[in-house]
Amino acid sequence: xxxxxxxxxxxxxxxxxxxxxxxxxxxxxxxxxxxxxxxxxxxxxxxxxxxxxxxxxxxxxxxxxxxxxxxxxxxxxxxxxxxxxxxxxxxxxxxxxxxxxxxxxxxxxxxxxxxxxxxxxxxxxxxxxxxxxxxxxxxxxxxxxxxxxxxxxxxxxxxxxxxxxxxxxxxxxxxxxxxxxxxxxxxxxxxxxxxxxxxxxxxxxxxxxxxxxxxxxxxxxxxxxxxxxxxxxxxxxxxxxxxxxxxxxxxxxxxxxxxxxxxxxxxxxxxxxxxxxxxxxxxxxxxxxxxxxxxxxxxxxxxxxxxxxxxxxxxxxxxxxxxxxxxxxxxxxxxxxxxxxxxxxxxx
Amino acid sequence: xxxxxxxxxxxxxxxxxxxxxxxxxxxxxxxxxxxxxxxxxxxxxxxxxxxxxxxxxxxxxxxxxxxxxxxxxxxxxxxxxxxxxxxxxxxxxxxxxxxxxxxxxxxxxxxxxxxxxxxxxxxxxxxxxxxxxxxxxxxxxxxxxxxxxxxxxxxxxxxxxxxxxxxxxxxxxxxxxxxxxxxxxxxxxxxxxxxxxxxxxxxxxxxxxxxxxxxxxxxxxxxxxxxxxxxxxxxxxxxxxxxxxxxxxxxxxxxxxxxxxxxxxxxxxxxxxxxxxxxxxxxxxxxxxxxxxxxxxxxxxxxxxxxxxxxxxxxxxxxxxxxxxxxxxxxxxxxxxxxxxxxxxxxxxxxxxxxxxxxxxxxxxxxxxxxxxxxxxxxxxxxxxxxxxxxxxxxxxxxxxxxxxxxxxxxxxxxxxxxxxxxxxxxxxxxxxxxxxxxxxxxxxxxxxxxxxxxxxxxxxxxxxxxxxxxxxxxxxxxxxxxxxxxxxxxxxxxxxxx
Numbered sequence: 001x002x003x004x005x006x007x008x009x010x011x012x013x014x015x016x017x018x019x020x021x022x023x024x025x026x027x028x029x030x031x032x033x034x035x036x037x038x039x040x041x042x043x044x045x046x047x048x049x050x051x052x053x054x055x056x057x058x059x060x061x062x063x064x065x066x067x068x069x070x071x072x073x074x075x076x077x078x079x080x081x082x083x084x085x086x087x088x089x090x091x092x093x094x095x096x097x098x099x100x101x102x103x104x105x106x107x108x109x110x111x112x113x114x115x116x117x118x119x120x121x122x123x124x125x126x127x128x129x130x131x132x133x134x135x136x137x138x139x140x141x142x143x144x145x146x147x148x149x150x151x152x153x154x155x156x157x158x159x160x161x162x163x164x165x166x167x168x169x170x171x172x173x174x175x176x177x178x179x180x181x182x183x184x185x186x187x188x189x190x191x192x193x194x195x196x197x198x199x200x201x202x203x204x205x206x207x208x209x210x211x212x213x214x215x216x217x218x219x220x221x222x223x224x225x226x227x228x229x230x231x232x233x234x235x236x237x238x239x240x241x242x243x244x245x246x247x248x249x250x251x252x253x254x255x256x257x258x259x260x261x262x263x264x265x266x267x268x269x270x271x272x273x274x275x276x277x278x279x280x281x282x283x284x285x286x287x288x289x290x291x292x293x294x295x296x297x298x299x300x301x302x303x304x305x306x307x308x309x310x311x312x313x314x315x316x317x318x319x320x321x322x323x324x325x326x327x328x329x330x331x332x333x334x335x336x337x338x339x340x341x342x343x344x345x346x347x348x
Numbered sequence: 349x350x351x352x353x354x355x356x357x358x359x360x361x362x363x364x365x366x367x368x369x370x371x372x373x374x375x376x377x378x379x380x381x382x383x384x385x386x387x388x389x390x391x392x393x394x395x396x397x398x399x400x401x402x403x404x405x406x407x408x409x410x411x412x413x414x415x416x417x418x419x420x421x422x423x424x425x426x427x428x429x430x431x432x433x434x435x436x437x438x439x440x441x442x443x444x445x446x447x448x449x450x451x452x453x454x455x456x457x458x459x460x461x462x463x464x465x466x467x468x469x470x471x472x473x474x475x476x477x478x479x480x481x482x483x484x485x486x487x488x489x490x491x492x493x494x495x496x497x498x499x500x501x502x503x504x505x506x507x508x509x510x511x512x513x514x515x516x517x518x519x520x521x522x523x524x525x526x527x528x529x530x531x532x533x534x535x536x537x538x539x540x541x542x543x544x545x546x547x548x549x550x551x552x553x554x555x556x557x558x559x560x561x562x563x564x565x566x567x568x569x570x571x572x573x574x575x576x577x578x579x580x581x582x583x584x585x586x587x588x589x590x591x592x593x594x595x596x597x598x599x600x601x602x603x604x605x606x607x608x609x610x611x612x613x614x615x616x617x618x619x620x621x622x623x624x625x626x627x628x629x630x631x632x633x634x635x636x637x638x639x640x641x642x643x644x645x646x647x648x649x650x651x652x653x654x655x656x657x658x659x660x661x662x663x664x665x666x667x668x669x670x671x672x673x674x675x676x677x678x679x680x681x682x683x684x685x686x687x688x689x690x691x692x693x694x695x696x697x698x699x700x701x702x703x704x705x706x707x708x709x710x711x712x713x714x715x716x717x718x719x720x721x722x723x724x725x726x727x728x729x730x731x732x733x734x735x736x737x738x739x740x741x742x743x744x745x746x747x748x749x750x751x752x753x754x755x756x757x758x759x760x761x762x763x764x765x766x767x768x769x770x771x772x773x774x775x776x777x778x779x780x781x782x783x784x785x786x787x788x789x790x791x792x793x794x795x796x797x798x799x800x801x802x803x804x805x806x807x808x809x810x811x812x813x814x815x816x817x818x819x820x821x822x823x824x825x826x827x828x829x830x831x832x833x834x835x836x837x838x839x840x841x842x843x844x845x846x847x
Contacts, residue, residue, distance in 0.1 A: 221704070
């Protein structure tokens with residue numbers, strides 16, 4: 001294919017357009033607020049809980065906890081963002097987390113100890129980690145393929161997968177947790193490199209990769225184009241189905257990674273892992289400015305969005321709020337976030 | 349005397365962040381008259397009407413309707429006062445029937461408080477009969493043509509017993525015959541002392557039906573004049589603030605070898621055995637009524653629809669096109685008819701919109717070549733005079749004409765040899781329109797081959813080197829530039845080929 005520079009189209013006659021300087025400045029002010037307003041929200045939430053917990057929430061250990069805890073949710077939310085940018089959703093991430101955790105766990109189990117139900121031949125730990133990622137990828141690939149080729153709404157497909165993947169996790173483990181994991185596997189959730197916890201490293205790597213994909217690759221432009229107007233994207237030669245398969249597979253991989261981090265943190269892969277995690281991932285994404293109307297969403301926003309819900313979650317814990325109340329509050333937050341998103345869209 | 353006016357809007361001002369959309373505008377409308385609003389896109393006509401019906405709140409100014417000072421804060425208030433509007437983009441409920449759409453939100457109820465479908469259908473039947481519209485009240489909206497849907501919208505507006513009906517480009521999507529019908533309905537309405545505010549870009553219409561003409565430019569009301577005191581040139585001058593020498597400037601270009609040949613293309617009832625050749629440097633006009641199959645021919649060639657049979661040859665070689673990506677690789681481009689539905693990606697930047705179809709060229713190894721993208725999109729912006737503060741601006745914030753130019757840039761970046769353009773200037777202001785015509789002519793001069801579908805007769809006659817006329821999926825005739833006249837085209841576009 002030719003890569004030569006196209007000749008600029010010939011200029012139509014007429015006076016050149018006046019430079020709308022004034023317009024530019026005021027639009028930029030709005031753009032800055034839109035881009036960084038989310039940080040203001042984060043600051044507000046942090047300050048509110050600092051006051052409510054009389055400063056306890058600002059303790060170094062607590063801040064460390066928040067950051068380590070946010071990693072798996074943020075990793076999965078970064079994947080969720082791809083689905084929501086294209087007006088889709090992935091409700092199966094929580095179940096994918098469980099399936100990847102039990103499969104990876106089963107391969108990382110120390111043999112012969114009491115309670116080890118799998119007893120596979122010994123293998124390097126990276127095999128189990130790759131297996132966890134592959135399981136996630138497979139779940140996502142099935143989601144994406146069925147969405148693309150049978151033109152099923154992502155909501156419906158992933159709702160079904162939510163139950164199927166969870167079911168597989170129970171079947172595989174017979175409903176029992178996969179314990180006695182190899183310390184090398186637990187390193188994923190409990191270890192540190194250069195004094196920084198491994199989950200944070202993983203989140204940083206995923207964030208950079210995600211950013212590069214969205215902003216610097218053809219696939220990223222396709223994601224935004226499909227979300228902005230799928231019919232126009234199609235006319236522009238973009239294969240929407242292929243984009244969807246890519247998106248859901250990528251989400252699956254990230255859910256698999258998130259699942260292994262969660263399992264490694266507690267040293268056990270449980271088939272009940274990751275329940276309601278899809279809600280956290282969706283909330284983080286939407287608070288972070290990704291619009292259900294498609295075409296809009298940034299890595300930066302999603303990371304801050306994940307931090308916001310983690311700070312709220314942690315702050316409610318410190319205040320001794322009951323876990324039942326927390327479930328209610330989380331649901332309320334997503335409803336508010338969606339209302340705000342709708343209002344923003346109506347304004348334009 | 350103040351009360352000779354039905355509507356008086358005084359000193360209306362409306363600003364959006366960074367833009368003064370309306371600056372101290374006064375508009376007076378007399379009952380029983382047709383008052384045309386004209387001006388380039390973004391001149392303020394639609395904004396003023398949205399203020400009037402309560403979709404926007406004005407920053408300053410007063411509105412007097414039938415002698416009463418009114419504050420219209422939502423569309424329901426407007427309807428209650430007797431002001432209804434037919435929007436440019438129709439908003440019917442496709443799954444509902446005609447009568448359900450017309451009486452949406454005010455369904456007649458029986459004594460049990462339930463909706464009475466029988467009464468509703470009867471009322472609709474009477475309404476449609478009175479206005480000479482032959483549509484079944486029980487038909488689902490989605491089964492109707494765009495033109496019929498338009499008629500339903502108009503009937504709905506009338507059914508509110510409106511004293512003032514605003515029509516925003518009501519004829520942009522309907523055929524000549526339906527336009528005549530609409531004009532007849534407007535005449536009947538004015539006889540009943542209903543006032544019509546009529547927004548349009550079509551000059552001929554203005555002189556045919558309007559009593560008064562108000563011209564807008566850049567958010568300001570330039571002038572209101574009785575239509576009788578205006579002529580075409582004067583009106584254009586007032587609208588653009590400068591002289592437009594020629595509206596349809598297709599220049600002679602050397603016509604070269606055949607670059608595209610279509611043989612026996614078939615797809616469903618709208619593409620029956622279509623064959624033609626297209627040459628380098630040529631603009632081939634595709635004329636016909638709405639629903640004649642013109643758009644479908646382009647879409648089938650471009651791989652949006654699957655052809656049932658037929659051959660496509662580019663530069664003499666057969667090509668297999670089963671998707672738009674194949675078509676782009678074969679050096680074809682298609683600028684679609686519906687800018688909003690299949691053209692722009694509204695929440696994306698102008699730059700992202702421009703490169704959407706040329707991504708493989710700008711990312712040979714997956715990573716985007718950002719410097720090249722920047723250079724080339726800036727070059728297109730300058731060449732096409734896309735009016736935008738910067739290319740990171742969201743395309744939805746641009747006027748229709750500038751959106752269209754950005755979409756032309758999208759296809760120029762794919763370096764096509766064959767450019768298919770469906771309704772190149774629909775819903776675009778006069779200034780941008782003539783720029784786009786000039787551009788098409790230059791592109792032909794540079795050796796591109798162009799197929800243009802247009803429902804505007806002057807555009808077809810002015811721009812085409814050769815015209816194919818379609819009727820009900822068949823090509824019913826071919827006319828050279830020299831022999832083509834409006835009458836001949838209208839003869840051919842109604843001549844169905846019997847099977």
